[in-house]
Amino acid sequence: MQPARTDSRRPDPAPVASGYSLIVRDLHVHLRSRHGTVHAVNGISFAVKPGEILGIVGESGSGKSVAMLAVMGFFDREAARLISGSVTVGGTEWRELAAPDPWSSRSPELAIIFQDAVSSLNPVLTVGSQMTDTLMARQPKSGGGMPRPAARRRAAELLDLVRIPDAARCLDLYPHQLSGGMCQRVMIAMAISADPSVLIADEPTTALDVTVQSQILDVLLEIRQRTGMSIVMISHDFGVIARVADRVQVMYAGRIVERGGVDDIFSRPQHPYTRALLACSPRIDRGEQASQIIPGAPPDMRLAFAGCPFAARCAEVMGVCRRDEPALRPVGSGAVLERYAASCWLPRIADAGNGDGR
Ligand SMILES: Nc1ncnc2c1ncn2[C@@H]1O[C@H](COP(=O)(O)OP(=O)(O)O)[C@@H](O)[C@H]1O
Ligand SMILES: [Mg+2]
Structure with missing residues (x-):
């Protein structure tokens, strides 16, 4: 799917600096x-600071999950017809992004949690066995796998960290004896058990009331505070x-359209898609419940199209x-990677981007 022509003047600046997790x-x-x-x-570049x-x-359907699964190293050549680019984590740049084995994680520096915590846990094992098995098998940065008693103590500490009351008792429960929120806390505890530098949280609260x-967002904020971990929060x-993010990037049709x-x-949202998405977001502080939707549908990602992928829906x-x-071009000033950027031909965005050399 190659658009007929693209904006070659100022492409999305690829991250070059170090100091990112x-x-x-x-x-x-x-x-x-x-x-x-x-x-x-389709060609996204970004960086996350410690x-x-x-x-x-x-x-x-905008490509959020697929991008993060690829970053984790979960797609092999069977699934991905094309997988290219690079991922730098823990001081290593990975240029071969197809996984040798499906679901083999790229680096212990990366961990991921998903929306459906209940089905991510093994129903026939207690929380304690699942956590201790993980801790004994993994090679945390601080030294190799742990013996079972130490792993059980560490599991209880981790459950404490995610604010599970009576962590010792929780270790002996099966997933079906826990609420959805408790299961997600257990998944977070397991994800951070190898002390990763980046936690990817893919819609971690979508299934919860x-x-x-x-409460789960509070747990994630507290973990960031206590461990200095970076978090990529997808929603x-x-x-x-x-509620939680320091910076935001907006994805549409597999591209970053604003950040x-x-x-x-x-x-001050600039891109018409960001504006439309914000206009459709219910304001909880105003008691708004149901969200509207943006008229029209995203492009079919199997078909070629020319121009801006949002053009057909853009007011x-x-x-x-x-x-x-x-292209994604900087708007205003700031360091390249943190710079406000948007991909749009509207003069208010294109002119701002043209004016401020890099
Ligand atoms: N395993 C897969 N095989 C083929 N297509 C997929 C697969 N997973 C997702 N897709 C497609 O890739 C696009 C992006 O999906 P996804 O990343 O899951 O969106 P989001 O997480 O933003 O909702 C969608 O068109 C979706 O249908
Ligand atoms: Mg998704």
């Missing part, structure tokens, strides 16, 4: 499916992102948008 450069992931090749991720929470937001959702919900500090994105569309795809 995770750097992703020009990631492309095209997946095989029964109905053709899905161009799920202790930072980067929010990634976008409608369902609002009160529990808020379709701007409310979740606003910036959380305050900039919420108070401010211009002629150029249907011909040429805009």
